Amino acid sequence: MSALAYGIQLPVQSQSTLYTEPWETAAGPEDLVAVARAADAAGFAYVACCDHVGVPRRLAAAMSTVWYDPVATLAHLAAVTERVRLLSHVAVVGLRHPLLTAKQYATLDHLSGGRLVLGVGAGHVREEFEVLGVDFERRGAVLDESIDALRAALGPEEFPEHHGKRYDFAGLGQRPRPAQPYVPLWVGGSSPAAVRRAALKGDGWLPQGDPRERLPAVIARLRALREEAGVEAPCTIGAITEPLYVGRPGWDVGRRTVSGPPRVLAESLRAYRAMGVDQIQVRFRSRGRTELTDQMAAFGAEVAPDL
Template structure:
């Protein structure tokens, strides 16, 4: 099953409901649940979205709960649930904080998800930022960057073709331990999240894709140039799927206050604006629509797929 290619600008969506930070959640999401997620994922599947994405937090400390909320669905459970009600859309963890778990545990979960979904997994990984989460599970917060680097290497082995993967590192060491089922994909794509210099380097040297942390348009060209420079310097010739998170969107004239940063208007005008990402070297855009209900959101998803997407390339 192909991932977004360098030849065209594809589009995916971070699912609502499953994470409800006050930075982006709409009021209607507070009372939403599984049925809403099903309908939204099915709408994205029908509309040609490349992926649906789910976030990862184990527990939110009280000091951050007001801003972040404590609503963070488990990504493996959520994506597996949605795999059963969709047909073709890929399933992205954006992002899994893999340093909170031993890589064999992560591999078991995500290999099973890929196996059950027929090879639709994209494993997005990131370092994490909530100290209390790491402390609660006994993970090393201060070394989380170095641990993530090694974890990606360990996951490459554990999600590969070998039933008995081998990894010998500073933090993790395993050999002679078998895991089945194996992933359906020969190579599970690993997209690295984050926009810090360390995260960009990690994506360039270890990733199949880069998931920026909301870089504005004017910052993306410099980041993309750095990615290319690092990969070229390391002699890496394989393509890297470069992502971007767009401004909030509304297809058509909203008739209600959608915020000054929201891009709205006729489909052709939205597509013209979004094509600028492709011109920078972006391969996939992650979109989020303003909405007042699940029905308005699924209508927006359908309108984007039917009326905007055909003009993206």
């Protein structure tokens, strides 16, 4: 059984009240760069960035309006890192024409030397769809076709071709091509439709923070769907962990946080591997950038070897 890979959703770039630490509200680009470099040095598999075009007033108090653009952010961080992969978690690709999405992400993959993982999801903010002229009620079907179109547009052909119900294109060349011969496409979401989409169309699954006790049944369902459909390619199964703190915290990190010596964290996280999870997205409680990067370094050096 191979070791668990581990990645991180970047701080600062999205500031929902569900997970943002107080210090992030005053943070900026230099903090993002420091965290990305810390991830690169500590063996993290990826750094991830979210996607929202605009947040309506009715949701702004909870979600905030701070959502960095994933392509711009990941491209900026590609230039200051060397090996860590760059994940959109998730890009709401139905908001944009697939050729536009392909142009942006193919360029990102080219510039980064082939480090892109394209994570996609259906989205949930109705107003974003309405203002961009996309049917919110049919966003699942739009995403399904967008994935098919992106497979073509991010493939090896300079002149990609796709003929579908919503998108139809051929004869339009796009270079540079991605550096990777095949861009991994991970599907996000935990609804039955999202799990089915991940099973049938994805190279990986990004759950929406499912609790541990729910994951085994969902993973079994995803695998059964792939088997029924005859999909033989491997699928990278993900999980989002509880908040973590390496060592004994000297402050209140919350009752859900898993803390303690590295061996305690490693033992707790190995349970994900036993469920069939391939990569975990970890998060750390912190009171500032330095505490966060110290936590990341400690995790990479003292916890990860036992995963």
